[in-house]
Amino acid sequence: MTAGPGPGDALFDNEDMAAPAPETEAPSAGIVDVAAVDPALSDPDTVAEVVAPQREIATGEGQTLLRTDGLSVRFGGLVALDDVTFEIRRGEILGLIGPNGAGKTTCFNAITGVYKPSGGTVTFDGKPLEKTKRNEITRLGIARTFQNIRLFGEMTALENVVVGTDARHRTSVPGAIFRTARHRREERDAVERGLALLEFVGIAPRAVEKAKNLSYGDQRRLEIARALATEPKLLCLDEPAAGFNPSEKSALMDLIRKIRDDGFTVLLIEHDMRLVMGVTDRIVVLEFGRKIADDLPTAIRENPAVIAAYLGVPDDAAS
Numbered sequence: 001m002t003a004g005p006g007p008g009d010a011l012f013d014n015e016d017m018a019a020p021a022p023e024t025e026a027p028s029a030g031i032v033d034v035a036a037v038d039p040a041l042s043d044p045d046t047v048a049e050v051v052a053p054q055r056e057i058a059t060g061e062g063q064t065l066l067r068t069d070g071l072s073v074r075f076g077g078l079v080a081l082d083d084v085t086f087e088i089r090r091g092e093i094l095g096l097i098g099p100n101g102a103g104k105t106t107c108f109n110a111i112t113g114v115y116k117p118s119g120g121t122v123t124f125d126g127k128p129l130e131k132t133k134r135n136e137i138t139r140l141g142i143a144r145t146f147q148n149i150r151l152f153g154e155m156t157a158l159e160n161v162v163v164g165t166d167a168r169h170r171t172s173v174p175g176a177i178f179r180t181a182r183h184r185r186e187e188r189d190a191v192e193r194g195l196a197l198l199e200f201v202g203i204a205p206r207a208v209e210k211a212k213n214l215s216y217g218d219q220r221r222l223e224i225a226r227a228l229a230t231e232p233k234l235l236c237l238d239e240p241a242a243g244f245n246p247s248e249k250s251a252l253m254d255l256i257r258k259i260r261d262d263g264f265t266v267l268l269i270e271h272d273m274r275l276v277m278g279v280t281d282r283i284v285v286l287e288f289g290r291k292i293a294d295d296l297p298t299a300i301r302e303n304p305a306v307i308a309a310y311l312g313v314p315d316d317a318a319s
């Protein structure tokens, strides 16, 4: 591993990513015609199959995939997550909502091994996640995106996705990118799958554009493609629609539905209550680190505690 890109190389998560790319960016140069690269990818069913090769084997829809039991996280004197118990069932889109500071991201971080819980347990796919390292958790089948976008800005969209593929398959990234003979086969698979993933999320024409030059919305889609590249059983999205206008939000909800329909289970953090109503199967509501409701969207909408939690907190308040 010498000249290959890796963690730390131009990794950024931040405000400059949040700024929309100027309208004047390179016009048609660098636009990838997926159908020309791989004719099979002009068929959406083929794309879906490449994106989720395991989906036919995925059984047990409705069974518990992940369960937290009394999960708590403290930061010094602050209890950010307080004795939270809920489950995520196979094949569902579970919404995790709550006002800013409620503990949503902390909950994600505790599940994905970023924070060590101060109490409680997380069980995933029948296995306790206690003491499981972050990369191991990815391998077990949990992938996530971040509230603040994290991409390799100097790498192309396709390369960013290939890095995600690597987390799962141990394909050599330098091999895939620099085309050594030894890695030709893996390279082909990874690139083909990467392209299918970009097509799936709707940004394949931008495959060879540097991530930093993509529009904000496309960067969010790229993050989702990269998370899906690890072939997760559970995809966790942390406010994927933050900063979107209403039509971008509704397009993103369509994509999330498509992801679920392709066999993935989704945990969706969202601050905007109206947005999750249309896309989730069930919703867990946090307030001040505690779970205050866990119900169907229609019931959540009428729940007095939830309404009270959201009173005085406009939906479009900063995230």
Ligand SMILES: Nc1ncnc2c1ncn2[C@@H]1O[C@H](COP(=O)(O)OP(=O)(O)O)[C@@H](O)[C@H]1O
Pocket: 075, 078, 080, 098, 099, 100, 101, 102, 103, 104, 105, 106, 107, 319
């Ligand atoms: N790394 C951290 N160190 C200290 N406090 C934190 C940290 N992360 C989150 N918090 C605090 O925990 C609480 C929950 O935060 P967070 O999970 O980010 O909320 P949400 O995602 O629901 O907006 C907030 O009070 C926040 O300030």
Ligand SMILES: [Mg+2]
Pocket: 104, 105, 106, 147
């Ligand atoms: Mg958050």
